[in-house]
Amino acid sequence: MGTRKHRTGQDWKLLKEACGTLLERVPELVDEHLRQLFAYSDVYVRVLPYDDQWREAEQAMRIGIETISAPRDSPRRDLEYAEDAGRRRAGQGLPLDLLIHAYRNAGYLVWDALMESAGGEPARLKALMRSATMVWAAVDAQAEAASEAYRATELELRRRTDEQTQALLDALLDGRPAPGLAARAAAGLDLPEHGPYAVVVLRVERQGGREAFHRRIQDPRFRFVWRMRADCEVGVAALGAGRTLDDLAALLDGRCPGPGGVSPVVKGLAELGHARRLAELALRTCPPETTGVVRLDERMPTALVVSQPDLAQRLVSGVFGGLLTLEPADRAVLLETLDAWLACEGSAGRAAGRLYCHRNTVFNRLRRLEQLTSRSLSRPRDLMEMTLALDAYRLSPG
Template identity: 75%
Template sequence: MHAHNAARQGVAVGRGAVDAPGMGRRRRRTGDDWKVLARACTTLLERVPELVDEHLTELHAYEPAYGRIVPYDQHWQEAHEAIRIGIEMISAPRHSPRRDLEHAELMGRRRAEQGMPLELVVHAYRHAGHLVWDALIEGAGPDAAQLAALMQSATTVWSAVDAQADRASEAYRATEAELRRRTDEQLQALLDALLQGQRGPELVARAAAGLDLPELGRYAVVVLRPDRREEREPFHRQVRGEGLRFLWRMRADCEIGVVALDGGTDLDALAELLDGRCPGPGGISPVVTGLTELGRARRLAELALRTCPPGTRQVVRLDRRMAGALIVGQPDLAELLVTDVLGGLLELDPADRAVLLETLDAWLDCEGSAGRAAGRLYCHRNTVFNRLRRLEQLTARSLSRPRDLTEMTLALDAFRLTAPG
């Protein structure tokens, strides 16, 4: 009991709280004090196995996770080495290599790799420090002079323990960050493989487990092409939606999002969330029913993106842009379609041509109503009729014949999507 109480009192002195009883005012440390500490440490080295046994017993009683995370024999050997080196370094010459810090760094890395919580790592170092200090004080016995000499070394002992705990913590955090980076890279590689169309059972199972996604579920892929001229936060950090879970991959020219949709969420909610908020155009794939379909969904989302005319910031759904998707998917045929159907228009002055095509576009958007198209174009309805008749003459097609109308509609889309600029 005397040794235990003396040890705790000694800790208080080491922390700068109070002086040891009977010591009066604290005196300056002398060379003799250092010699006393060195002899005490040499003697204590013989008790290291006993200290390790007590250390592990009390650690496991404090938190059983110590025993679950590190095998006992391994933990015993590591603790034995740490305590032995720590005792040796307490009384080592001032400029000796800090083998205790090297060992603490090694242990910090190892404990992070083993998954031991950092607070338990630090607690182990503090606990070992208390055991060593208690044992040093206990070894002084009733010798007041020896006890006083040891008290002068309290700062040295606890500074060493603090430095060890700090070095272990630094190494732990660095290793934890590296492990997290590696894990992120592995998960990103799995997601990339799915988006590239790989669909092997083992890959899909690993991706589902690592990304916490069901192998079979409702997914869509979004491809966004933000305007890189704008100084802004990446769009994927801004977008949130109820019933939608996003996993994003950054590319040099786009952002690709895998969207997991819950049972009650559809593409309307996704399109509404994205449209008008992305600083640039985007495409949304149809819904697919599993991770194995993400590669196809990505290709369809990219196709939807290509239906966005230059300069637009729309985020469009492929199922609402089927005609445009057919056009951009077959650029050679699109060029032939423009030449064949709009050949006469192409010879006009660009400004004149633009007026006629704008009129056709407005008339189509207004479901063939010349009056509504005129209101949109700020002109008389007869002006709309005159322009449409001129279009029929230049294209040799009639807007009243369904096949001709289909060709002119497709040709208009092809011209808008494939024209330079």
């Protein structure tokens, strides 16, 4: 951070005398220092009351002048004070460049005053000029000490702020009832307390690429706030004016790192806990092979099935009872055919194209499926039961 050269003889004597004289002028130097700072930027005026700034500047300047002529091995009180000042200014919100400017400005004032104290005497002027490097090294060391303390404090304050903000977001997403929580979160997250929101829950398939994913979905029509959890990533999406779930789904489609669920729109931050639960329910409707996002409002029947695991298992055993006795490979073929037929809106020809078989093969498999389940795909109620049972079977943990 800068060192003081060993000073002996006449130069040190003259410098010490000049510094002693300068200490008597500190009040007027501080007045001029603050006048110049306030003229340079009105931010100085807003950071701290004038009397407090004057008192701190007076102490810093006095310690700095004493340091210039202090013995080489004396403690660096100027650096200790600079570190304290850096921490204080970070907490008060003064920009770092203005903190450094303040040290430079004080250094120029002190140096000019030292030169004036020479009174034009050649010997004194030469002695002071030979000390110039040492004087400015001290000023640089003070500015550097203040800057390092400022940056460390700023990082710590940002970490604390981030932790507080994340705690507020967690409380909202968990749906914890607390008076004023939504208002505090709105201020901390810089989001409106009331307005259209949706929650996105993404299954964590891999950790890499999250930053790239967040960049891909940047859009001025939406504001996202993301929170990593143990097995998923939760995103709060603030929908801009006139934006809909269709717009949100279109933005996310094909850009998500894994399957995801999207909640319906809610009317404010206070409803995020409910929205998060609905988004998780939407995610549970995603089969293992799903890679995109699904909306709960488009998967309500399946959501009803997965939200009641015990009833879902009863539905599977009640509808697919005979089917479940087949060999796994045989059973998989029949269920795959049913899935393709449903996806093709009941078209055997299109299902055959998807399955790479003849359409008569599709008919034969479906008839066998009807026999094993004692249900007819031509009867609406039977078709509904088989469709829901298929969803329950595919999404069951086992």
